[in-house]
Amino acid sequence: MRRDVFQAIADPTRRAIIMLVAVQSMTPNALAEHFDTTRQAVSKHLRILTECELLKQNQSGREIYYQLNGDKMKEIDHWLAQFKKIWESRFNQLDDVLATLKKEKKSNI
Amino acid sequence: MRRDVFQAIADPTRRAIIMLVAVQSMTPNALAEHFDTTRQAVSKHLRILTECELLKQNQSGREIYYQLNGDKMKEIDHWLAQFKKIWESRFNQLDDVLATLKKEKKSNI
DNA sequence: TATTTGCGAAACCAATCGGTTTCTAATTTA
DNA sequence: TAAATTAGAAACCGATTGGTTTCGCAAATA
The missing domain is CATH 1.10.10.10 (Winged helix-like DNA-binding domain superfamily/Winged helix DNA-binding domain)
Known part of the structure; x- marks a missing residue:
């Protein structure tokens, strides 16, 4: 198991x-x-x-x-750190902006 | 649920x-x-x-x-921080030392 | 030595989980 | 307007979960 x-x-x-x-x-x-x-x-x-x-x-x-x-607990830590890296860097990406624009475009027509 | x-x-x-x-x-x-x-x-x-x-x-x-x-992810963060606080301060406690001594005493008789 | 104590294993049980297929409703789009 | 697309809801299913009780074994103790 x-x-x-x-x-x-x-x-x-x-x-x-x-x-x-x-x-x-x-x-x-x-x-x-x-x-x-x-x-x-x-x-x-x-x-x-x-x-x-x-x-x-x-x-x-x-x-x-x-x-x-204690070492094994670091696995959770590591996953969280990985997430934070993505989460904090997403503001530098255009993806979200583009998705928002696309959405707004659609609902404004 | x-x-x-x-x-x-x-x-x-x-x-x-x-x-x-x-x-x-x-x-x-x-x-x-x-x-x-x-x-x-x-x-x-x-x-x-x-x-x-x-x-x-x-x-x-x-x-x-x-x-x-993202805020909700902080709950996990918070739990981990709580754990770390205990984990890192346990070295300052006598509990572990005492438990070890007790154990050694028992097994040495 | 006989009894008690500490522990895990096994068998069992109801509830929950993660998945499927089928169905229904709402919004696009042709 | 008719057909296609997007998505959640419902019903169902086998596997897993967290709990119990019962049991057996090894170590401590009387």
Whole structure:
């Protein structure tokens, strides 16, 4: 199953997990206390976050500490930067102006 | 139906639409040419993007130009900034150190 | 050693998703 | 005015999602 960072952060619970784990590594049980669901449900979220490499596991006996992989978050950053580049440079392009003119021409006839 | 920006950008086709529309406003038909799906499928994506206010409609006769609402993209930006704040300040906190010590103590016995 | 604890896996379920085809309405255009 | 074009709505479909309960396994503890 192909896991995607964007699909991973689509779920609010997973976004909350990311924030919690960003502060400090946590076990599934500790995380589950913050939510109104079962540990198993949290475990499923952790699996998805781990599969797309947003989290890393750190086993200590029978406990598993989940910690954030900050680097992976940069993928979102990168996409946003890419967008901003286009968004900010679009004012230098004639495309929008032309589209507007075309539209106005049509509706003014 | 509650529409969420994060859920909206979870789909790769929708992310591509965002990029295309960031360059210049486009109609559903023009957008659909860039994808291997029907116009109706693209229309559904546009509906979702519009509902969460990432896109705005601009009708011109029977054509509807979809244009990007750059402000809404800032929501993602804001979330990322929030995360970075936590992520970068966590090194100043003792939590991680304490957790590590606790872990090491346990596994060394 | 027996019991408890922490965890993931599996099986199941209703709801949602992304896609299709078909249909309807409105605006161009011939 | 008739035909073509643009676009959303509706009905449908299989796959995926996020949740549950039940289970098994390994590690800690009594």
